[in-house]
Amino acid sequence: MRKIVLAVVLALLFLPLSETVSKAASSFNDVSTGHRAYKEIKYLFDGKIVTGSLDGYFNPGKIVTRGEAAAMIGRALNLNETKRSTQFSDVGSQYFASGYIQAAADAKIITGYKDGSFKPNNPVNRGEMAVILSKAFNYNFGGTLSGAAKALMTRGISGGMADGTFGSDLATIRADFSVFLARAINYKLRLNPTENFSLERTVTASSLNVRSGPSTAYPAVGSLVKGTKVEVAYSVGQWLYVRSGSTEGLVHSAYLDADIDTGNDNILSQQTIVIDAGHGGKDPGAIGYGLKEKDIVLNTALKVKALLAKSPFQYKLTRETDVYLALDERIDIAEDADADVFVSIHANAFNGSAKGSETYYYAAKNTNTADSKLLATKIQDRLIAAGKLNDRGVKNGNYHVLRENGMPAVLTELGFIDNKGDNAKLASPSWRDAAAKAIYYGILDYYKAKGFDVSDLY
Ligand SMILES: [Zn+2]
Structure with a gap:
């Protein structure tokens, strides 16, 4: 009896401390240098991304809770940690990870349950972990568990289970979560460390430290002088994994600029794209067939955002959550952002038999009419090629967001939500991936037609 009481007291002592105290020593009592996850746990510990108990235990075999997962992801991506009230009924402002949970929810990395709860003490299974990591690191995973598992395995972040499966239903222990998170952050830790360095940027700081991890807690492994061109592989929050000659590692994106080809005055990084998801909040x-336009178009807009995030363009969404916006507010957001292109995304409804995609521009008394029509044509062409719906063409539309905007502006109707065939497409996450890519490519096609060099963005 006494032993049990003692065990409970010890557990109570350790549990609340496990994620709040950072140990000063360089390793944990229960993670020896021979531990299979030593390298990755040490890597995360060096960047204060994982912590242990006050007396130096990491508990590598302990199951990761949803709250702990949010905290680790939040620290890795430098999300806003300030404890605060959250959108979830069961995460109060005093909960240790309340800031990270709300920030990760805002960034669409984690979601709660239908009843409004988050269940922070529930375990994270491996499938959920794969989805969280895929969202956190912007992997194209099609919104499915199997897609997320594949995203991790193809990148060498996870080797899968001995039987060849991913083990999606199994609980995630702290050692495994650490291994996967460390490998996502630094590809050199992966099973087959290769990466595509597909974008080019230029150093704008007079001297820029390249670090081994995504925060100033990590040591500098080199430094780059102003004007140095770097190749970019991927982002970790606001940090980018870059390479220049033999120097590679992570740098803060604030000290890099889009590469400017001398002689090319058309600088994409000075172009701002505003994506407007129609409707929202009280306006569905x-x-x-059970689908609401506001949800479909928001999801598609967020997918376009993910693509723009990897481009040199500046971008803004009029809404990133299910909120109501008046039409004038949408215009104000675009004008405040000094937008160069405005794309409003909608879905149609008519009589159940009408079907297909169409894109509108405003054809009367508007200095941007020619550009608006060009943009509408490019997006419509891509949408039809990718979405395979009936081509209803490019049309003149006297819509508020087209008529009142002071920049090239279009409104695209992805398909008819009340038509059975179109609805099935709209309901499909992979179809929406394709639609988002079509909108993004349509924007690139527009810039290409305007004389900008966008050749390496496709
Ligand atoms: Zn609409």
Whole structure:
């Protein structure tokens, strides 16, 4: 009896401390240098991304809770840690990870349950972990567990289980979560460390430290002088994994600029794209077969955002959550952002038999009419090629967001939500991936037609 009481007291002592105290020593009592996850746990510990108990234990075999996962991801991506009230009924402002949970929810990395709860003490299974990591690191995973598992395995972040499966239903222990997170952050830790360095940027700081991890807690492994061109592989929050000659590692994106080809005055990084997801909040838009337009178009807009995030363009969404916006507010957001291109995304409804995609521009008394029509044509062409819906063409539309905007502006109707065939496409995450890519490519096609060099962005 006494032993049990003692065990409970010890557990109570350790549990609340496990994520709040950072140990000063360089390793944990229960993670020896021979531990299979030593390298990765040490890497995360060096960057204060994982912590242990006050007396120096990491508990590598302990199951990761949803709250702990949010905290580790939040520290890795430098999300806003300030404890605060959250959108979830069961995460109060005093909960240790309340800031990270709300920030990760804002960034669409984690979601709660239908009843409004987050269940921070529930375990994270491996499938959920794969989805969280895929969202946190912007992997294209099609919104499915199997897609997320594949995203991790193809990158050498996870080798899968001995039987060849991913083990999605198994609980995630702290050692495994650490291994996967460390490998996502630094590809050199992966099973087959290769990466595509597909973008080029230029150093704008007079001297820029390249670090081994995504925070100033990590040591500098080199430094780059102003004007140095670097190749970029991927982002970790606001940090980018870059390479220049034999120097490679992570740098803060604030000290890099889009590469400017001398002689090319058309600088993409000075162009701002505003994506407008129609409807929202109290206004569901069109409804059909259980789908609401506001949800479909928001999801598609966020997918476009993910693509723009990897480009040199500046971008802004009029809404990133399910909120109501008046039409004038949408215009104000675009004008405040000094937008160069405005794309509003909608879905249609009519009589159930009408079907297909169409894109509108405003054809009367507007200095941007020619550009608006060009943009509409490029997006419509890509949408039809990728989405395979009936081509209803490019049309003149006297819509508020087109008529009142002071920049090239279009409104695209992805398909008819009340038509059975179109609805099935709109309901499919992979179809929406394709639609988002079509909108992004349409924007690139537009810039290409305007004389900008976008050749390496496709
Ligand atoms: Zn609409």
